[in-house]
Structure formats: structure tokens, C-alpha cells
Amino acid sequence: RVLSSSSSPTLTQEEADGPVGKGSSLIDVNPPRGTRDFPPDDMRLRSWLFQNFREVSRILSFEEVDFPVLESEALFIRKAGEEITQQLYNFEDKGGRRVVLRPEITPSLARLVIKQGKSASLPLKWFTIGQCWRYERMTRGRRREHYQWNMDIFGVSKVRAEAELIQAVVLLFERLGIKSSDVGIRVSSRKVLQAVLQMYAIPENLFTQVCVIVDKLGKITREEMEKELVSLGVSTKAVNGIIEVLSLKSLSKLEEVLGSEGEAVSELKKLFSLAESYGYADWICFDASVVRGLAYYTGIVFEAFDRQGKLRAICGGGRYDRLLSTFGTDDIPACGFGFGDAVIVELLKEKALLPDLSHKVDDIVFPLDEVLDGTASSIASSLRKKGRSVDLVEDKRLKWVFKHAERIGASRLILVGNSEWERGAVRVKNLSTREEFEVKIDELD
Numbered sequence: 001r002v003l004s005s006s007s008s009p010t011l012t013q014e015e016a017d018g019p020v021g022k023g024s025s026l027i028d029v030n031p032p033r034g035t036r037d038f039p040p041d042d043m044r045l046r047s048w049l050f051q052n053f054r055e056v057s058r059i060l061s062f063e064e065v066d067f068p069v070l071e072s073e074a075l076f077i078r079k080a081g082e083e084i085t086q087q088l089y090n091f092e093d094k095g096g097r098r099v100v101l102r103p104e105i106t107p108s109l110a111r112l113v114i115k116q117g118k119s120a121s122l123p124l125k126w127f128t129i130g131q132c133w134r135y136e137r138m139t140r141g142r143r144r145e146h147y148q149w150n151m152d153i154f155g156v157s158k159v160r161a162e163a164e165l166i167q168a169v170v171l172l173f174e175r176l177g178i179k180s181s182d183v184g185i186r187v188s189s190r191k192v193l194q195a196v197l198q199m200y201a202i203p204e205n206l207f208t209q210v211c212v213i214v215d216k217l218g219k220i221t222r223e224e225m226e227k228e229l230v231s232l233g234v235s236t237k238a239v240n241g242i243i244e245v246l247s248l249k250s251l252s253k254l255e256e257v258l259g260s261e262g263e264a265v266s267e268l269k270k271l272f273s274l275a276e277s278y279g280y281a282d283w284i285c286f287d288a289s290v291v292r293g294l295a296y297y298t299g300i301v302f303e304a305f306d307r308q309g310k311l312r313a314i315c316g317g318g319r320y321d322r323l324l325s326t327f328g329t330d331d332i333p334a335c336g337f338g339f340g341d342a343v344i345v346e347l348l349k350e351k352a353l354l355p356d357l358s359h360k361v362d363d364i365v366f367p368l369d370e371v372l373d374g375t376a377s378s379i380a381s382s383l384r385k386k387g388r389s390v391d392l393v394e395d396k397r398l399k400w401v402f403k404h405a406e407r408i409g410a411s412r413l414i415l416v417g418n419s420e421w422e423r424g425a426v427r428v429k430n431l432s433t434r435e436e437f438e439v440k441i442d443e444l445d
């Protein structure tokens with residue numbers, strides 16, 4: 001057939017359908033660079049991990065929320081030089097709007113809290129699991145997407161909120177079989193750095209940028225850090241003072257430097273006391289070098305790390321009491337964490353803690369004669385209505401069916417044969433005990 005239309009030259013059917021079959025070049029079957037497919041085995045592991053995220057969220061009595069992966073770019077325009085804002089997966093949509101694939105979840109949470117306004121009675125305890133994106137130059141071959149579990153509390157200004165969040169993280173690790181000897185949680189507060197900047201009379205408005213630079217400690221050299229801080233106007237003396245305080249790993253030493261009166265020390269002491277009461281004190285340690293890289297943190301910050309030091313941070317979070325005012329409304333005290341789906345799996349592999357998650361099915365129903373196809377369908381249907389997972393197989397040799405049963409981890413094989421059916425029965429083979437018996441159809445459950 002020759003296709004023609006006023007707007008296009010005449011095309012043969014083949015031209016219109018595009019290349020088909022052996023002669024044409026195969027499309028690239030890989031997902032876009034830096035992204036992942038989840039075939040069944042990988043999806044079972046991801047679902048298992050996410051089920052644990054959900055269960056911990058339920059146990060801490062958090063409510064689930066969700067947002068579009070696509071957000072207005074305006075939500076993420078920040079001037080503090082964070083890596084996350086320099087790698088925005090941003091573009092202009094067909095309506096000329098500046099949009100992004102979100103690089104994190106917290107701003108969306110804040111947006112929804114603002115949108116809900118007075119109808120959202122505080123405190124709010126919300127969680128979500130969502131995909132986040134960054135446009136990373138593939139030079140380092142890093143991923144461009146990951147899934148993040150976020151838990152956030154709005155409307156609690158005391159460190160009780162941070163203590164609750166850290167318990168959630170600890171409960172998750174314990175559910176996965178990870179022990180405090182495998183993983184620690186470094187805890188500090190940005191108020192430590194704030195106090196040091198005050199000691200050196202560094203203007204408040206440099207605080208956020210100093211935090212973002214200091215967060216690179218360990219990723220860039222001390223000289224590079226000093227250069228970046230000095231270029232902000234921080235004196236070399238102050239740089240040395242900052243690095244000296246940030247190397248502290250003892251809360252009592254911090255108290256000697258900052259005194260006991262300030263919020264930095266008092267809040268941290270309160271948190272460590274609560275940790276004893278929760279029973280997770282052996283999981284956490286004070287480490288003044290923890291500042292985290294997001295501009296909006298204002299208080300306690302924390303991150304989980306593998307004690308062997310082989311992996312990047314497993315999760316991290318902190319208090320962000322002044323994020324909402326950057327969106328033009330009254331502040332609400334808030335804190336939360338993000339827990340990615342990638343590093344935790346690397347850790348589970350390291351610790352040989354990956355669970356066996358093979359495919360499981362309850363029953364295979366197989367008619368031994370095609371005249372019994374209808375009968376097999378009604379048997380499968382009644383079992384499914386009882387909630388059993390059933391794989392209905394036909395047009396196969398019995399030998400194949402037994403191998404298939406093995407492959408999909410079926411518990412029972414239900415063979416529908418003429419002679420049994422004449423007696424209103426089927427043959428049932430228990431695939432773990434290998435027992436085989438005849439069952440009246442109205443007794444099959």
C-alpha cells in the first residue's frame with residue numbers, strides 16, 4: 001500500500017512503519033546513562049528494602065506522602081555553591097517553564113507543608129520513598145538517579161525530633177541485620193561552627209557558604225579548603241580555629257572550648273542523654289567534622305557510616321529550622337533525613353546480609369489434556385480468589401512443567417487429568433515433600 005497525505009511525501013508501508021526485522025539496527029536497549037533498570041531479581045531486593053523503610057516509618061507512626069519527581073526549578077535555586085544545586089537535572093518544558101527532576105525531597109516536603117497551611121496540624125511526621133536525580137558529568141561514571149527514603153518532622157523545635165529520627169535509622173539497620181559494630185552514626189551540630197564563626201567575628205551571612213565548604217573536609221585538601229574559605233573573607237587564623245574545633249571527637253572537649261551555656265553543647269548533651277534512654281547510645285558518636293553539605297541545615301546534623309570506612313555515607317540528615325522562610329513564609333522548625341537505596345545495598349553485600357529473595361508461587365495448575373483447559377481455568381480462578389498465587393500453564397510437556405515449577409519456586413503442582421476429573425478430583429504434588437495425592441476439587445484450598 002502506498003501512503004500519502006497532503007503534509008508528507010508518499011511513503012511505502014515499510015518506510016512508514018520504520019525498520020523491522022534482522023536487517024534493521026537494534027535500538028540501544030540500555031537505559032539512559034547513569035540510570036538503572038530493575039529486572040525481577042533486582043526489583044525483589046529493592047521491594048524488600050523499601051518494605052523495611054515503610055515498616056520502620058509505620059513503627060515510628062509517620063504518615064506516607066508523595067510528590068511529583070518533576071518540580072519547579074525555583075525550589076532548588078540556592079546560592080551556597082552546593083554540589084546538588086550545581087548538578088540540577090533542569091530543563092525548560094514546552095510551556096516555557098523552568099523545571100527539574102528533583103535532586104532531593106526536602107524542598108517538596110516544605111512546599112506541601114506550606115500549601116497545607118493551617119490544615120496541617122503540627123507536629124507533622126511524614127515519610128516518602130522517591131527517585132532523585134542529578135546531572136552528573138559521566139566522567140566519574142556515577143549514577144544520575146537513586147531512590148531515597150525520607151523521614152521528616154515539622155513543628156518540633158526540641159532535639160526529641162532528632163532523637164526520633166535517629167531511632168528510625170537504627171531500627172532500620174537492626175532490621176537488616178546490621179550491628180553497631182558495623183555502622184556508626186556521627187552526630188554534631190552546625191551551631192558548633194556558628195559559635196566558632198562568632199568567636200572570630202565572621203559575618204553571619206557567610207555561615208551557609210562556610211558550612212558547604214567545610215563539608216568537603218576529607219574530599220578536598222586542607223590547602224584547597226583554606227583557599228576557598230579565605231576567598232570568602234575568612235582569616236587564616238579563623239580557618240585554623242575552625243579546623244581545630246571541627247577535629248574534636250569529644251563532647252567534653254567541645255564543652256571546654258565553647259563553654260556549657262551555648263545551644264550547641266546543651267542540645268548535643270540532651271541528644272546523647274536521650275540516646276541512652278532509647279537504648280541506641282552505642283550507635284552514635286560525637287564528631288564535630290560532620291556538617292553535611294546541604295545549605296539549609298541549622299542545627300544538629302548526623303550521618304551513618306560503615307566503620308571499615310570503605311563506603312560513602314549510608315544516610316544523613318539534620319535540622320533545618322529556616323527553610324520555609326526562604327520560600328517566603330513563616331518558619332516552622334523541621335528536621336529530617338535522606339537514606340539512599342545504593343550504599344546500603346553495597347554494605348549488605350560487604351556483610352553478606354543480602355536475603356534470599358527468589359521468586360515464589362503457591363500453585364501451578366496444569367491440564368494434562370487440552371479438553372481440560374476450561375476446567376484448569378476455573379480451578380486456577382477459584383484458588384486465586386482464595387488469595388493463592390497461581391501460574392496456569394498449558395501446551396507444555398510435563399517434563400518442562402516440573403522444571404518450570406523449580407524455576408518459579410512453586411509449592412504445589414496441581415495436575416488436571418481426565419481420569420481424576422471423572423471422579424471430581426485433581427492430582428496434587430507437594431513440591432517440597434514430593435508427596436502426591438488425589439484431592440476432591442471441593443476440598444482443594
Ligand SMILES: OCc1cccc(Br)n1
Nearest residue numbers: 132133134143144145146
Ligand atoms: O545524594 C546525592 C544524589 C542526588 C540525586 C541523585 C543521586 Br544518584 N545522588
